[in-house]
Amino acid sequence: MQADPARPDCAIETINLVKIYKGGVKALQGVSFCAKKGEIYGLLGPNGAGKTTTVKILSTLIKPTSGVARILGHDVVQESGTVRRLIGVVPQDLTSDDEMTGFENVYIHARLYGLSRREAEEKAWEVLEFMGLTEAAKRKTITYSGGMRKRLEIAMSLVHDPQVLFLDEPTLGLDVQSRRHLWDLILSLKKQGKTILLTTHYMEEADYLSDRVGIIDMGRIVAEGTPEELKRRLGGDRIHIRPVDPAQAPVIGKTLESAGFTVVLENGEVIVKVPKAEEALLSIARVIEKFNIADIRISKPNLEEVFLELTGRRLRDEESLDPFKYRIMSRRVRK
Numbered sequence: 253m254q255a256d257p258a259r260p261d262c263a264i265e266t267i268n269l270v271k272i273y274k275g276g277v278k279a280l281q282g283v284s285f286c287a288k289k290g291e292i293y294g295l296l297g298p299n300g301a302g303k304t305t306t307v308k309i310l311s312t313l314i315k316p317t318s319g320v321a322r323i324l325g326h327d328v329v330q331e332s333g334t335v336r337r338l339i340g341v342v343p344q345d346l347t348s349d350d351e352m353t354g355f356e357n358v359y360i361h362a363r364l365y366g367l368s369r370r371e372a373e374e375k376a377w378e379v380l381e382f383m384g385l386t387e388a389a390k391r392k393t394i395t396y397s398g399g400m401r402k403r404l405e406i407a408m409s410l411v412h413d414p415q416v417l418f419l420d421e422p423t424l425g426l427d428v429q430s431r432r433h434l435w436d437l438i439l440s441l442k443k444q445g446k447t448i449l450l451t452t453h454y455m456e457e458a459d460y461l462s463d464r465v466g467i468i469d470m471g472r473i474v475a476e477g478t479p480e481e482l483k484r485r486l487g488g489d490r491i492h493i494r495p496v497d498p499a500q501a502p503v504i505g506k507t508l509e510s511a512g513f514t515v516v517l518e519n520g521e522v523i524v525k526v527p528k529a530e531e532a533l534l535s536i537a538r539v540i541e542k543f544n545i546a547d548i549r550i551s552k553p554n555l556e557e558v559f560l561e562l563t564g565r566r567l568r569d570e571e572s573l574d575p576f577k578y579r580i581m582s583r584r585v586r587k
């Protein structure tokens with residue numbers, strides 16, 4: 253541990269984190285990253301990648317098998333008390349109580365952090381207002397929508413003015429509008445100077461919110477950079493060509509390859525990688541004019557494709573699980 257002094261620029265730092273759960277599951281296999289002070293760091297990865305395990309270690313809920321993790325220079329194992337005062341955590345599963353009002357949930361949380369009755373009351377109203385819940389504050393949380401419920405959980409995590417915030421899949425299962433609303437709130441928290449570690453398997457979310465993204469897969473960070481840097485690595489745009497007869501795709505692919513293009517076949521589509529789609533489109537059209545084409549479309553690089561390129565798998569395979577997972581989560585809270 254002495255060999256790795258804390259980096260003063262990192263609000264969250266992990267060095268070679270390994271977590272092997274009882275039963276032998278290797279959830280983390282050497283995770284190292286640094287979330288700089290004041291930035292939103294996005295951990296993007298599919299189900300089971302190790303996102304929640306990382307958050308649990310950083311928020312002192314579980315201990316790493318080996319490796320080091322620090323919050324603002326404090327070791328999460330040796331200085332767990334100090335770390336807990338510095339951080340706010342919004343776990344993946346809901347923690348607020350159904351039968352209490354929004355206000356009561358936040359107030360009790362503030363009291364648990366040692367605020368006096370008056371302070372707790374003032375703080376509760378302040379964070380509820382910030383999260384847009386003033387109107388709903390006196391209603392039982394069982395009546396809240398998914399988005400309101402998540403905003404309440406974030407309000408609860410803010411009562412002790414934490415400098416570092418962990419948001420574990422904050423928009424999982426939410427509709428697009430609630431998701432957008434939460435994104436705005438997360439950005440205003442960043443404006444207040446907080447460092448935020450956000451985990452997600454929505455590539456749009458990581459792209460929109462993160463200053464830097466760590467792509468995590470099977471317990472390892474497989475790539476890291478700003479969303480722009482990561483997308484630039486793909487080296488350009490894609491042109492997707494869908495023949496009327498999918499069986500023609502390989503022939504079209506071969507023809508394009510002979511004309512000097514880089515081609516991938518996927519789901520009956522021919523995908524051509526080009527530096528700039530607008531410039532390549534005409535010459536591609538000329539090469540394939542003798543074929544019967546149903547559809548041609550252009551896609552610009554996104555983090556989904558970065559993940560695919562790095563791992564050979566899609567992030568979105570798991571997306572169909574979301575509503576199911578969300579239902580299980582809610583049921584667990586309602587018992």
Ligand SMILES: Nc1ncnc2c1ncn2[C@@H]1O[C@H](COP(=O)(O)OP(=O)(O)OP(=O)(O)O)[C@@H](O)[C@H]1O
Pocket residue numbers: 273274275277278279297298299300301302303304305306344453
């Ligand atoms: N308490 C536990 N005991 C044993 N294995 C566990 C435990 N918690 C998690 N795992 C396993 O560790 C791996 C990483 O899980 P983790 O919850 O960190 O992933 P995640 O990236 O948060 O996934 P998700 O997107 O589903 O939330 C998975 O293989 C998971 O099954």
Ligand SMILES: [Mg+2]
Pocket residue numbers: 303304305344420421
């Ligand atoms: Mg998780």
